[in-house]
Amino acid sequence: MSTDPDTLSATLSALADPTRRAILARLSQGSATVNELAEPFAMSLPAVSRHLKVLESAGLISRGREAQWRPCRLETAPLQQVDGWLGTYRRFWDGSFDRMEAYLQELTAPRAQGKKQ
Amino acid sequence: MSTDPDTLSATLSALADPTRRAILARLSQGSATVNELAEPFAMSLPAVSRHLKVLESAGLISRGREAQWRPCRLETAPLQQVDGWLGTYRRFWDGSFDRMEAYLQELTAPRAQGKKQ
Numbered sequence: 001m002s003t004d005p006d007t008l009s010a011t012l013s014a015l016a017d018p019t020r021r022a023i024l025a026r027l028s029q030g031s032a033t034v035n036e037l038a039e040p041f042a043m044s045l046p047a048v049s050r051h052l053k054v055l056e057s058a059g060l061i062s063r064g065r066e067a068q069w070r071p072c073r074l075e076t077a078p079l080q081q082v083d084g085w086l087g088t089y090r091r092f093w094d095g096s097f098d099r100m101e102a103y104l105q106e107l108t109a110p111r112a113q114g115k116k117q
Numbered sequence: 118m119s120t121d122p123d124t125l126s127a128t129l130s131a132l133a134d135p136t137r138r139a140i141l142a143r144l145s146q147g148s149a150t151v152n153e154l155a156e157p158f159a160m161s162l163p164a165v166s167r168h169l170k171v172l173e174s175a176g177l178i179s180r181g182r183e184a185q186w187r188p189c190r191l192e193t194a195p196l197q198q199v200d201g202w203l204g205t206y207r208r209f210w211d212g213s214f215d216r217m218e219a220y221l222q223e224l225t226a227p228r229a230q231g232k233k234q
Contacts, residue, residue, distance in 0.1 A: 012133035016126045021202070028206060076209040083207065085138070086200050089145060092193040093200075 008085060011078040014058035020051050024060060027074035037072065125202060128195040131175035137168050144178060144191035154189065
């Protein structure tokens with residue numbers, strides 16, 4: 001899995017669309033053909049194909065070799081890269097940040113009180 | 118925190134840029150002014166301001182009221198929403214998917230074998 005920031009940008013950009021995220025959600029249930037993917041969206045096949053191209057170039061899906069069906073399959077490596085990137089921010093909401101903030105306030109409080117006096 | 122898909126799209130779109138992610142990384146260390154943010158990027162203040170506007174409209178940063186300084190501050194609610202969305206895919210790489218796949222293969226194996234005979 002590449003850690004090139006542009007790979008991450010391409011992934012995030014591809015994910016920044018509700019239809020493309022819905023396609024990934026469908027593929028998380030199993031592989032599907034373009035026709036199967038188009039059905040629930042009441043969308044033209046060319047429109048779905050355009051979304052699939054964006055997902056494919058971001059590495060979020062791969063497509064089968066069979067010329068007629070070319071089933072689409074979810075590829076999770078780019079999502080895992082997003083997950084890794086988010087990891088550095090997770091401390092802000094998993095509780096460890098509150099503890100760190102309390103600690104920092106404790107450290108800086110005496111100086112702030114000194115200024116007021 | 119809104120669960121509107123367009124909010125999520127706006128967040129992902131704002132994050133799909135290495136400079137904006139670097140600004141967030143800097144702000145995760147503490148609030149900073151536009152000047153402080155511009156420094157490490159060797160970027161013009163207007164260029165940094167444009168990035169800050171994108172981050173602000175996605176709710177990823179907030180800005181102080183003081184006209185001269187307007188320090189920028191990281192807001193993590195949108196990141197938490199991305200984290201929540203990613204959660205449904207985490208089973209693919211946290212090991213639970215392998216177990217599910219093995220279970221599904223077990224379920225479907227007898228039928229597949231039946232067809233072959």
